[in-house]
Structure formats: C-alpha cells, structure tokens
Amino acid sequence: MQLLASNKVFGGLHQRYSHQAESTQCEMTFAVYLPPQATAEQPVPLLYWLSGLTCSDENFMQKAGAFKVAAELGMAIVAPDTSPRGEGVADDPEGAYDLGLGAGFYINATQLPWAKHYQMYRYISEELPALLEQHFPVTQQRAIAGHSMGGHGALSIAFKNPERFSSVSAFSPICQPTTCPWGQKAFTAYLGSVQQAWQEHDSSLLIKRLTPEQHLPLLIDQGSDDSFLAEQLKSETLVDAAKQLNYAINFRMQQGYDHSYFFIASFIEDHLRFHYKYF
Template identity: 55%
Template sequence: MEKIGQNKCFGGNQLRYKHASPVLGCDMTFSIYLPPGASADAPVPVIYWLSGLTCTDENFVQKAGAQKYAAEHGVALVAPDTSPRGEHIPRDPDGAWDFGLGAGFYLDATNEPWRKNYRMYSYITEELPKLIEAEFPLTSKKSIMGHSMGGHGALTIALKNPGVYNAASAFSPICAPMECPWGVKAFSRYLGEDKTNWRQYDTCALIAERKNTIPLLVEQGSADSFLVEQLQPEKLQQACAQNQHPLDLRIRDGYDHSYFFIATFIGEHVAYHAERLKQ
C-alpha cells in the first residue's frame, strides 16, 4: 500500500491509500478514517460506505461530515472506490455515466469484456477487508451502508453474507435493480440477458429468499428526482412486508438525492451502526 493522503480530523486521521488489486486487475484507492485512540492496543469496529454512480472514494469523506460522528462513537469508516480504474479498463462504449467506470454496481461480472476487471463484489467482501484488517487497528466487527448504487450494494452484500455484518443501512438505494433502467442496463451487460442470474444482486429478490433477516434501515428523500423511475422504495417495502423482513423506511419530506440529504442524517446512521457494532 502507498499512502497518498492524510488529514487530521476531529482528533482522528482521515487517510487515503493506493494499492494493487489482483481481484480487479488494476490499482485501486480507498479512504479510511481512524477515530481518536484507535491503536493496536485499542482496535475499533469499522463501517464500510459504498458510494453511488460517478463517485470515487473521496465524495463521502469530503461531503458527508461523518467523521465527527465516527470520532464520537469510536468507529472507523472505510470508503472504497466505485469501480476498477485505468486506461486498460473497459468503459461504457457510448460514453455514458451510468455504466462502466464509476458504476461497478458491486457485483462480479460474468460477461465479456467486463468479467476480468468488474469484480467489485469480491473486492468489497474479500480482498479489501483482508487488506484493511491486516494493516489497521480494527476489530473483526463490521457493518455496511451506502448511497444510491452504493445503497443497493450495501443492502445486497449484507443480505448475501449472513452473520458477517452487524448492521446495514442505505440512503436512497436502488431497491429493485431488476426493474429499473439503471439496473437493467448494468445487469444485462455485466451478467447477460438471463434474468435468473440477476436475482443474486437484487435486494427485493434476496429478501424473498429469506436467507438472512438482518434489519434494514433506509433513508429516502421525498423530493428525490430519481425516486419513481430508479429507486422504487415501495417495492422494497412490499417485499419486506410479504416476507416478514425487518425494515425501517424513513421518508424525509423535501429532501433530494444529494449529499446535503446524506449530511443531514448521517449522524443517525453512524449512531445506529455503532450501537450494533458494540453489542
């Protein structure tokens, strides 16, 4: 690993690193916040944050204001990038922003030319945690949250890995990617046209399988411009009701899809995770 950034923040340290990723076949960056007092003698639990379309590892750490709450609760924050990067990495052939670079959708692609590099699910669940837990003063307790595409990633990863994450939450998640334009575009290209292969990365489909009952906390703004076409929280609400899955869906009047929304309620989410990480 190569340290490429360090800033003191609320008594702790906001750090940024670059490392070679064999899983993704490229160099990757991630950001990590270590709260005051974190040390080999006093390791802390960690919250993973997955960002949305077009984002990098820096959007969350610069805009959400989460470090203040992480310092108060004594938890670390990890923000990975949203896709593989590099000149050799395939991107959207049409140059669109909602697929390819910055849009890995936290899955393992099976279609060419994406399958070699677009393996964000394995990166987030296997490679990155092993690296981070070996290099930083962290306990084995972890939780996961995210925004939009990253909210989809956080919920599906938590559901697919029973017992691994102490908590899961999301801001404005893509709740039913098999049924919205962003998800259909990504899944058909990364995974192929057989929709049975899509179900493993769809929150509503995973809930219907009833393999994991981890409670879900979801924050959604009522003025989100993507609400009706792309996010569809009513489908998540229906899936949870039909399958007796615990869901706390909070519709916030007048809030949109931006980091202004996230910054307003991030303190509540960090507190929610911290409480469960320390149980």
C-alpha cells in the same frame, strides 16, 4: 499499499491508499477514516460506505460530515472506489455515467469486455475486508451502508452475507435493479441476459431468501423529493417485501429531501449511531 494522502480531522486521520487488487486486477484506491480511539492495542469497529454512480473514494469523505460522530463513537469508516480504474480497464464507449468507470454496481461481471476487471462484489465482500483487517486497527465488527447504487451494493452484499455484518443501512438505494433502467443497463452489460444471474444481486428478491435469524437491523432513509425515486429507486418494492416477511425494517421517507449529499449529511449521524448500537 501506498499512502496517497493523510489529513487530521476531528482528532483522527483521513487517509487515502492505493493497492494492487487481485480481484479486480488493477490498482484500487480507497479512503479510510480512523477515529482518535483506534490503536493497534484497541482496534475499533468498521463501517463500509459504498458510494453511488460517478463517485470515487472521495465524495463521502468530503461531503457527508460523518467524522464528528465517528470520532465521538470511535468507529472507523472505509469508502472504496465505485469501479476498477486505470489503463486497460473497459469503459462505456460513449462515456455514460451509469456504465463502466464509476459504475461497477458491486457485482462480478461475466461478460466481455467487463469480466477481467469489474469484480467489485468480490473486491468489496472479500479482498478489501481481508486487507483492512490485516493492516488497520479495526476489529471484525462490520457494518455496511451506501447511497443510491451504493445503497443497492450495501443491501445486496449484506443480504448475501448476513453473517459478516451486524447491521446495514442505505440512503436512496436502488431497491430493485432488475426492473429499473440503471440496473437493467448495467446487468445486461456485466451479466448478460441470464435472469438468474440478475436475481443474485436484486435486494428486493434477495431479502426473501433470509431466514428470520438472518434479518439484520436495517435502516433506510429516502428523500420524498428525490427525482430518481419512482423510476430508478423503487423503494416500495423492498418495503413491501419486508412487510410480507415480517422483517421489521426502519424505512423513513424524509419529506422535501433530494438525492444529494446535502440529504446524506442531514441524517448520517442517525446511521452511525444506529450501526454503533449493533456492533
């Protein structure tokens, strides 16, 4: 691991690291916030934050305003990158923002030219936690959250691994990628046209496989003025599925808010306190 940057913030440390990842076969960058309480003798719980399309490890750390409360509670936060990167990593030939670099969709690609590096599901759910729990003062108490494509990532990874997390939350998540343009484009490219493979990463379907004992505490915030809501995010699909399952999720439609980090900053405190309660 190589330390790229270190900044003191709210008494703790924001740090950026790069490392050679086995799963994605390239150098990956992540950022971590370590609150002042975190020491080798007293490790702290860790929130995984998965960002949306076009983001890197930097957006959440710079824009969410999460550190004050994380420092108060004593919780670490990690923000991984949203795709593999670097020379030799495939990208959309036209540089589309919703495919290739910055658009890994937190799945393991099976199709060429993506399969070699686009193994973000394995990176986020296995390799990165192992690395962090070995090298940083964090416990195995894990929560997961994300925004938009990263909200899809947080929900789908939590639903596939409910034993690994104590709670899950999302802002403006893509709730049914198998039926929205962003998801269909990415899944077709990365997974081919096999519907069964798609269903392995669709939160509105995955939720139905959970037993009542696997129902993690779940908080979702969605802006009512989010221009992607109707076509891409489709939060009603997840809300309806949860209702049928008697899964008591906390879905909040926030009046007048949009898809931006201004929305995330307004409610991130609620998410941190929510996760902290279940550690």
